[in-house]
Amino acid sequence: MKKPEKIKPATGKLGILLPGMGAVGTTFIAGCLLARKGLGEPIGSLTQMGTIRLGKRTDGRSPLIRDFVPLAKLEDIVFGGWDLFHDDAYTAARNAEVLSKDHLDLIKDELSAIKPMPAVFFPEYVKRLRGENVKKQTSKMELAEAVREDIRQFKKNNGLDRAVAVWCGSTEVHHEAADVHSSLAKFEEGLRTSHPAISPSMIYAYACLQESVGYANGAPNLTVEIPAMLELAREKRVPVSGKDFKTGQTLMKTILAPGLKSRMLGIRGWFSTNILGNRDGEVLDDPESFKSKEVSKLGVLETILQPELHPSLYGDMYHKVRIEYYPPRGDQKEGWDNIDIFGWLGYPMQIKIDFLCRDSILAAPIVLDLALFMDLAQRADMSGIQEWLSFYYKSPMSAPGLYPENDLFIQLMKMKNTLRWLKDEPMITHLGNEYYD
Numbered sequence: 221m222k223k224p225e226k227i228k229p230a231t232g233k234l235g236i237l238l239p240g241m242g243a244v245g246t247t248f249i250a251g252c253l254l255a256r257k258g259l260g261e262p263i264g265s266l267t268q269m270g271t272i273r274l275g276k277r278t279d280g281r282s283p284l285i286r287d288f289v290p291l292a293k294l295e296d297i298v299f300g301g302w303d304l305f306h307d308d309a310y311t312a313a314r315n316a317e318v319l320s321k322d323h324l325d326l327i328k329d330e331l332s333a334i335k336p337m338p339a340v341f342f343p344e345y346v347k348r349l350r351g352e353n354v355k356k357q358t359s360k361m362e363l364a365e366a367v368r369e370d371i372r373q374f375k376k377n378n379g380l381d382r383a384v385a386v387w388c389g390s391t392e393v394h395h396e397a398a399d400v401h402s403s404l405a406k407f408e409e410g411l412r413t414s415h416p417a418i419s420p421s422m423i424y425a426y427a428c429l430q431e432s433v434g435y436a437n438g439a440p441n442l443t444v445e446i447p448a449m450l451e452l453a454r455e456k457r458v459p460v461s462g463k464d465f466k467t468g469q470t471l472m473k474t475i476l477a478p479g480l481k482s483r484m485l486g487i488r489g490w491f492s493t494n495i496l497g498n499r500d501g502e503v504l505d506d507p508e509s510f511k512s513k514e515v516s517k518l519g520v521l522e523t524i525l526q527p528e529l530h531p532s533l534y535g536d537m538y539h540k541v542r543i544e545y546y547p548p549r550g551d552q553k554e555g556w557d558n559i560d561i562f563g564w565l566g567y568p569m570q571i572k573i574d575f576l577c578r579d580s581i582l583a584a585p586i587v588l589d590l591a592l593f594m595d596l597a598q599r600a601d602m603s604g605i606q607e608w609l610s611f612y613y614k615s616p617m618s619a620p621g622l623y624p625e626n627d628l629f630i631q632l633m634k635m636k637n638t639l640r641w642l643k644d645e646p647m648i649t650h651l652g653n654e655y656y657d
């Protein structure tokens with residue numbers, strides 16, 4: 221990737237479009253509205269609260285990230301999106317039961333004014349849901365045209381200079397890339413003939429890229445990593461990133477696994493199970509949607525532990541991930557991990573984690589950071605896969621043939637070094653020899 225000559229300033233308003241305005245989407249919108257009124261803190265967001273060290277440790281330069289790179293301000297964001305249900309953002313947020321009524325009532329008017337546009341939906345891709353607010357066009361190309369028209373109208377009605385999209389919709393069933401995804405020409409022909417292997421998320425992504433709107437994929441869906449989409453992203457010079465927000469259990473896994481590996485401690489087994497009772501949990505109760513999630517969750521340990529380099533430590537590791545739908549819990553998931561490790565001379569030990577987390581509270585700041593960084597990438601003319609945003613994803617996209625980086629700390633260093641690189645600041649290698657001359 222060539223270094224951008226200049227980054228366009230973040231002037232005017234930024235549209236953030238969400239295909240899917242359920243628990244995560246509305247918690248994100250409500251949090252931004254509360255934060256911009258000073259009624260809540262955007263905790264968990266690096267773009268709002270994170271700092272970046274510049275120069276030597278003795279220089280004392282650690283500005284806020286948002287003061288270092290030109291990011292859109294919370295006040296300049298306009299929210300929009302699509303959903304299968306007619307509920308406005310206030311009603312959807314009340315139904316999701318993540319934020320309290322007291323919290324939501326402080327911004328009731330703004331939330332109630334955000335109404336979802338009719339969705340593109342094929343029930344075979346999300347088997348546990350039925351659409352009420354769905355587009356009527358029949359061919360997949362007509363549906364893509366309708367989404368493009370939605371984006372144009374949204375920009376026009378709100379006087380927007382630019383927009384980005386973050387998929388916050390349900391997890392679609394697992395499917396593999398097929399011939400129809402292998403080039404843009406084949407994909408467009410597939411849209412015209414309504415090929416069954418073209419999913420709703422692909423239609424949104426295609427429409428966004430055609431309208432020069434960057435697309436971030438918050439679910440494990442097969443969407444922007446297919447060659448057709450990458451070709452379109454390159455052609456239109458638009459950034460893409462994915463996939464599957466890295467929140468509760470996988471976040472813990474990518475914090476802990478690099479630590480165990482850095483001390484060359486062995487792992488015999490890692491069993492992870494969750495109970496959750498929100499709509500996401502209900503969708504994931506369908507084995508085909510769970511399969512998408514399972515693939516994305518299972519991949520992380522392999523690239524962190526590198527069993528091919530350390531067969532005696534990780535070669536026989538048994539890794540299992542379960543998700544159980546349990547309605548009484550709502551969004552307040554509980555994730556258990558049992559990790560069987562071994563140390564000096566092979567003696568066994570165990571680690572147990574019981575993480576009582578709140579899924580959407582962990583996901584909302586990721587949506588904000590991804591939207592703002594994708595907009596930055598767009599203004600810096602960085603198109604195609606944004607590997608530097610791997611930090612936010614369970615199953616990060618990387619160039620074909622390149623293994624993804626899953627270690628959270630390497631991902632953070634990569635992200636911060638990318639920001640330094642963009643602003644002509646020296647990379648920080650942590651060598652630090654100069655302090656001892």
Ligand SMILES: NC(=O)c1ccc[n+]([C@@H]2O[C@H](COP(=O)([O-])OP(=O)(O)OC[C@H]3O[C@@H](n4cnc5c(N)ncnc54)[C@H](O)[C@@H]3O)[C@@H](O)[C@H]2O)c1
Nearest residue numbers: 240242243244303339389390391420439465467499500579
């Ligand atoms: N919360 C987390 O920690 C977390 C972490 C990683 C990934 N995710 C993913 O984020 C997504 C959203 O999670 P959530 O908890 O908000 O789920 P949710 O069920 O509350 O919201 C999803 C919304 O998407 C809508 N939807 C489904 N298909 C659609 C389509 N084709 N077009 C428009 N809208 C559509 C549904 O009607 C629903 O309102 C899920 O795919 C989930 O797996 C969440």
